Amino acid sequence: MKAFLILEDGNVFTGTSIGSTKEVISEIVFNTSMTGYLEVLTDPSYAGQAVVMTYPLIGNYGITPDMESKRPWPDAYIVRELSRMPSNFRSEGTIQDFLVKYDIPGVAGIDTRALTKILREKGTMNGMITTDENYNIEELIPRLKAYTTGNVVDKVTCSEKQVLKGNGRRVALLDLGAKNNIAQSLNKRGCEVTIYPAHTTAEEILAAEPDGIMLSNGPGDPKECGAIIEEIRKLYHSDTPIFAICLGHQLMALAAGADTHKMKYGHRGGNHPVKDLKTGRVYISSQNHGYVVDTDNLDPAVAKPAFINVNDGTNEGLEYVGKNIFTVQFHPEACPGPQDSAYLFDRFIDMMGGTK
Numbered sequence: 001m002k003a004f005l006i007l008e009d010g011n012v013f014t015g016t017s018i019g020s021t022k023e024v025i026s027e028i029v030f031n032t033s034m035t036g037y038l039e040v041l042t043d044p045s046y047a048g049q050a051v052v053m054t055y056p057l058i059g060n061y062g063i064t065p066d067m068e069s070k071r072p073w074p075d076a077y078i079v080r081e082l083s084r085m086p087s088n089f090r091s092e093g094t095i096q097d098f099l100v101k102y103d104i105p106g107v108a109g110i111d112t113r114a115l116t117k118i119l120r121e122k123g124t125m126n127g128m129i130t131t132d133e134n135y136n137i138e139e140l141i142p143r144l145k146a147y148t149t150g151n152v153v154d155k156v157t158c159s160e161k162q163v164l165k166g167n168g169r170r171v172a173l174l175d176l177g178a179k180n181n182i183a184q185s186l187n188k189r190g191c192e193v194t195i196y197p198a199h200t201t202a203e204e205i206l207a208a209e210p211d212g213i214m215l216s217n218g219p220g221d222p223k224e225c226g227a228i229i230e231e232i233r234k235l236y237h238s239d240t241p242i243f244a245i246c247l248g249h250q251l252m253a254l255a256a257g258a259d260t261h262k263m264k265y266g267h268r269g270g271n272h273p274v275k276d277l278k279t280g281r282v283y284i285s286s287q288n289h290g291y292v293v294d295t296d297n298l299d300p301a302v303a304k305p306a307f308i309n310v311n312d313g314t315n316e317g318l319e320y321v322g323k324n325i326f327t328v329q330f331h332p333e334a335c336p337g338p339q340d341s342a343y344l345f346d347r348f349i350d351m352m353g354g355t356k
Contacts, residue, residue: 001016001017001021001131002014002015002016002017002131002133003015003016003017003018003021003105003106003107003129003130003131004107004128004129004130004131004132004133004135005028005078005107005110005115005127005128005129006127006128006129006130006135006137006140006144007028007118007125007126007127007144008125008126008127008141008144008145009118009122009125010137010141011118012137013107013110013111013114013115014110015107015108015109015110016107016108016109017105017106017107017131018077018079018082018095018096018099018105018106018107018108019077019096019098019099019100019103019104019105019106020099020100020103020104020105020106021105021131022103022105023105023128023129023130023131023132024050024075024076024105024128024129025075025126025127025128025143025144025147026048026049026050026074026075026076026126026127026128026129026147027048027049027050027124027125027126027147027149028049028050028052028078028115028119028124028125028126028127029046029049029050029051029052029119029124029265029266029268029290030051030052030053030054030112030115030116030119030265030268031051031052031053031054031268031269031288032054032055032268032269032270032271033053033055033268033269033270033271033286033336033337034055034270035055035270035336036066036270036335036336036337037053037058037059037095037336038063038064038066038067039066039067039068039179039335039336040053040288040336041072041073041074041077041098042067042068042069042070042071042072042073043068043069043073043179043217043288044068044069044073044156044177044178044179044217044218044219045073045177045179045217045218045219045246045247045288045289046073046074046219046288047073047074047075047149047152047155047156047177047219047220048075048149048150048152048155048219048220049074049075049149049219050074050075050076050077050078050127050129051074051076051077051078051268052078052079052112052115052116052119053077053078053079053080053112054112054113054116054269056080056081056112057080057081057083058079058080058081058082058083058095059079059082059083059084059086059094059095059096060083060086060087060088061086061087061088061090061091062086062087062088062090062091062092062093062094062095063086063091063092063093063094063095063097063098064088064090064091064092065090065092066335067180068179068180068181068335069156069178069179069180071102072098072099072102072104073156073219074104075104076104076105076106076107076129077095077099077104077105077106077107078106078107078108078110078112078115078129079106079107079108079112080108080109080110080111080112080113081108081109082095082096082108083095084096105129106129107129119265120264120265123264123265124263124264124265124266124290125144126144126145126147127144128140128143128144149219149220149221150220150224151220151224151225152177152219152220153176153177153198153218153219153220153224153225153228153247154198154199155219156176156177156218156219157175157176157177157197157198157199157218158175158195158196158197159197160197161194161195161196161197161200162194162195163192163193163194163195164183164184164186164187164192164193164194164195165192166186166187166190166191166192166193167190167192167356168189168190168191168192168349168355168356169190169191169192169211169212169349169352169353169355169356170191170192170194170208170209170210170211170212171186171191171192171193171194171210171211171212171213171214171352172194172196172205172208172210172212172213172214173186173193173194173195173196173213173214173216174196174198174200174205174213174214174215174216174232174248175195175196175197175198175216176198176215176216176217176218176225176228176247176248176251177198177216177217177218177219177247178195178216178217178218179216179217179331179333179335180335181333181334181335182214182216182217182245182333183195184333185332185333185342185345186214186345186348189345189346189349189355190355190356191349193214194208194210198218198225198228199227199228199231200231201231202231202232202234202235202238203234205235206234206235206238206240210240211240211241211352211353212240212241212242212243212348212349212351212352213235213240213241213242213243214242214243214244214245214248214348215232215242215243215244215245215247215248215249215251215252215327216244216245216246216247216248217245217246217247217248217288217331218246218247218248219247220247221262221291222247222250222251222254222260222291223254223260225247225251228251229251229254229255230255232251232252232255233255233256235255236252236255236256236320236323236325239324240324241324241325241348241351241352242323242324242325242326242327243325243326243327243344243345243347243348243351244325244326244327244328245327245328245330245331245332245333246288246289246328246329246330246331247289248327249293249317249318249327249328249329250289250291250292250293250329252318252320252325252327253293253298253303253318253327256302256303256320257299257302258293258294258295258297258298258299258302258303259293259294259297260291260292260293260294261291261292261294262290262291263289263290263291263292263314265290266288266289266290266291267287267288267289267309267314268287268288268289268290269286269287269337270284270285270286270287270334270336270337270338271284271337271338272284272285272286272287272309272311272330273285273309273310273311274307274308274309274310274316274317274330274341275307275308275309275310275316276306276307277305277306277307277308278306282310283338283340283341284337284338284340285316285330285331285332285337285338285340285341286330286331286334286335286336286337286338287329287330287331288331289329292314292315292329293315293318293329294315295315298318300321301321302320302321303318303319303320303321304318304319304321305317305318305319306318306319306326306328307328307329307330314329315329316328316329316330317329317330324351326347326348326351328341328344332344332345333345
């Protein structure tokens with residue numbers, strides 16, 4: 001069956017329908033990872049977005065037990081070539097069946113290089129995936145331009161508190177759309193991790209007297225999370241050590257009085273170089289974000305840049321002055337991606353007083 005990707009600038013790509021045949025409007029973003037497509041699909045940070053994979057062949061090792069959350073979150077999936085006969089002893093099925101199971105539409109067989117070039121030159125834009133050959137593009141474009149992802153954190157956060165038992169430091173993890181490997185990275189270092197829903201009050205978290213607080217990654221515009229920012233501001237004023245990743249990094253910055261803005265097309269992939277400004281060392285990182293902290297108006301008495309992106313100079317981390325708080329824009333837990341920066345979890349444990 002034919003499927004069409006219609007962009008808000010009027011460009012139309014024709015391919016083959018994969019997964020669900022339902023019609024969807026979403027924000028179209030691209031990911032440059034060469035492997036780890038299942039971890040990309042199950043990253044909650046993609047809620048409200050349709051993902052274009054720039055690597056040309058997707059699905060060759062099938063669906064494996066490497067999910068980063070309980071289900072896939074993108075609104076749609078767009079690939080150049082879909083492997084329909086996976087070869088891997090760990091494979092439990094095909095991407096095609098996986099997308100059907102979770103009612104996610106997609107398109108295969110389009111020129112993803114041309115599509116990515118459009119998104120890089122014009123910036124991230126909205127689009128529709130449809131199997132209706134009688135679409136009216138003049139009627140669709142206003143609808144596409146009007147789409148916003150809205151507050152998608154509520155969609156992806158856990159519904160109730162969960163605990164991963166451990167004998168070491170006790171960490172409170174605020175789930176803003178957390179990937180599984182964040183909690184697992186702490187747990188395998190001995191930490192007992194208590195995972196809290198996104199709208200948990202600061203009072204409840206602090207009443208448990210955790211040794212440290214972790215703010216997770218998550219989807220959407222950080223400025224949509226007004227109520228959560230208010231609670232994070234209370235956590236900021238506590239003396240508890242805090243480590244934040246991605247959306248958590250942005251929300252902490254907003255809570256401390258800094259600003260964020262939307263990037264032209266964001267950073268999504270497993271090959272982004274970041275520089276530690278203290279040591280000068282460069283790490284290759286996994287990233288997935290479309291917003292960034294604005295350091296031009298950052299009060300140096302509140303926080304100072306700790307990492308920058310080597311490619312475009314944007315902020316990749318902050319260290320807070322007079323506080324036991326540091327935050328990063330990239331993903332030290334990887335999945336998919338390099339593990340260069342996993343040492344940051346050890347740094348967080350040291351902030352909490354070291355291993356027990």
